[in-house]
Amino acid sequence: MIPEIEQRSKLEIKEYQESKLRDLMVYLADKSNYYKRIFQQNEIDISGVRSLEDLKKLPITTKDDLQKFNNDFFCVDTSKIIDYVTTSGTTGKPVFFGLTDKDLDRLAYNEAISFACSGISDKDTVQLMTTIDRRFMAGLAYFLGARKLGAGIIRVGAGIPELQWDSIRKFKPTYLIAVPSFLLKLIEYAEKNNIDQNTSSVKGVICIGEQLRDQDFSPNVLSEKIKEKWDIELYSTYASTEMSTAFAECQFQQGGHHHPELIIVEILNDNNESVKKGEEGELVVTTLGVEAMPLLRFKTGDVVKAHYERCECGRNTLRLGPVVGRKKHMIKYKGTTIYPPAMYNLLNDFTEIKSYIIEIDNNEIGTDKITIKLGTNEFSEDLLSRLKDHFRAKLRVSPIIEFVSVQEINQLKYPNMGRKPVLFIDKREPVIN
Numbered sequence: 034m035i036p037e038i039e040q041r042s043k044l045e046i047k048e049y050q051e052s053k054l055r056d057l058m059v060y061l062a063d064k065s066n067y068y069k070r071i072f073q074q075n076e077i078d079i080s081g082v083r084s085l086e087d088l089k090k091l092p093i094t095t096k097d098d099l100q101k102f103n104n105d106f107f108c109v110d111t112s113k114i115i116d117y118v119t120t121s122g123t124t125g126k127p128v129f130f131g132l133t134d135k136d137l138d139r140l141a142y143n144e145a146i147s148f149a150c151s152g153i154s155d156k157d158t159v160q161l162m163t164t165i166d167r168r169f170m171a172g173l174a175y176f177l178g179a180r181k182l183g184a185g186i187i188r189v190g191a192g193i194p195e196l197q198w199d200s201i202r203k204f205k206p207t208y209l210i211a212v213p214s215f216l217l218k219l220i221e222y223a224e225k226n227n228i229d230q231n232t233s234s235v236k237g238v239i240c241i242g243e244q245l246r247d248q249d250f251s252p253n254v255l256s257e258k259i260k261e262k263w264d265i266e267l268y269s270t271y272a273s274t275e276m277s278t279a280f281a282e283c284q285f286q287q288g289g290h291h292h293p294e295l296i297i298v299e300i301l302n303d304n305n306e307s308v309k310k311g312e313e314g315e316l317v318v319t320t321l322g323v324e325a326m327p328l329l330r331f332k333t334g335d336v337v338k339a340h341y342e343r344c345e346c347g348r349n350t351l352r353l354g355p356v357v358g359r360k361k362h363m364i365k366y367k368g369t370t371i372y373p374p375a376m377y378n379l380l381n382d383f384t385e386i387k388s389y390i391i392e393i394d395n396n397e398i399g400t401d402k403i404t405i406k407l408g409t410n411e412f413s414e415d416l417l418s419r420l421k422d423h424f425r426a427k428l429r430v431s432p433i434i435e436f437v438s439v440q441e442i443n444q445l446k447y448p449n450m451g452r453k454p455v456l457f458i459d460k461r462e463p464v465i466n
């Protein structure tokens with residue numbers, strides 16, 4: 034099931050998106066208090082926005098704008114809202130979103146074509162290993178998407194390896210939806226309880242929240258660790274509440290495919306200009322077909338690189354590589370620029386390390402100070418020196434390394450109300466710009 038538009042020529046895809054963009058401009062000028070005001074303040078004539086190139090005439094929308102003017106973004110009366118969700122708030126105060134009946138249909142369609150992209154069909158059964166509640170959009174999207182596709186679904190939710198294996202044995206799911214590091218916990222449980230994961234019904238996993246690949250799409254350490262013990266296909270998917278759209282990998286696993294019916298993609302530099310093809314920049318999206326809270330040129334905060342060559346699967350749409358990092362989390366260290374995911378990948382290389390947190394602070398001379406807190410019960414001078422060497426060699430940084438109890442790490446890692454583990458704590462003074 035490949036949507037027809039995704040197989041058309043690049044030009045046809047562009048023209049299709051441009052007609053959707055023109056509809057969106059009319060809709061926003063009529064329904065959105067926020068964008069009405071923005072158009073007025075910037076003297077924007079919406080009839081002048083006809084092509085994707087015209088997008089640059091429009092100001093961008095930031096997370097700050099969403100936080101400050103949250104209610105002004107709603108284009109429908111609250112009586113039309115069916116489901117309320119909030120962003121995960123990994124950076125800053127969470128933002129509320131509402132979805133209308135039509136938005137829920139759009140979300141279902143998005144997830145159905147994303148699942149199909151990763152090879153799931155109506156013959157499959159999917160076990161959902163993430164939360165569906167806690168005002169979390171993704172969990173609901175997985176359920177709706179699987180339903181629309183006609184696949185079976187088992188809603189086990191997050192954690193509890195015992196219940197996960199019990200469900201796998203009872204209902205024989207062919208795919209799982211899970212955070213990849215949780216798969217390591219499942220393997221550990223299987224090994225302790227004489228379950229052979231390799232003869233289970235599971236063929237593949239849709240992996241969320243953590244990266245599986247390096248920028249050249251080769252498997253990263255986490256991915257290799259899983260596949261070493263469990264011979265299954267791992268598919269990346271990238272999405273957010275604000276985008277209400279997923280970028281899912283196909284069987285060729287060369288980045289997340291863009292769905293042109295649902296979203297317009299731009300990749301911009303610090304001056305909000307398009308980067309050259311193939312360069313990394315910040316992902317900026319314009320949602321299409323959203324009724325309650327459509328966004329125009331929303332800056333996601335994620336640094337990505339796009340790939341434009343035609344994919345072997347027959348889709349002509351662009352593909353997004355693994356997120357390089359969050360723009361806000363960029364660390365400047367003695368002339369080197371790094372993002373936390375590169376450090377996570379490196380730490381995952383050490384089996385002795387059970388959990389970790391990376392803390393960034395300003396030091397006395399105003400540059401970034403990196404502290405890595407490690408939870409391990411196997412402290413040794415040898416581990417410390419191997420770690421230091423590894424960081425110097427691979428990333429050209431010398432972080433401060435502190436060993437703490439696994440319990441202390443867990444307290445930092447799972448603060449109250451959190452839906453995702455915290456791996457990165459930023460104590461730097463906010464940059465005013």
Ligand SMILES: [Zn+2]
Nearest residue numbers: 283344346348
């Ligand atoms: Zn493909």
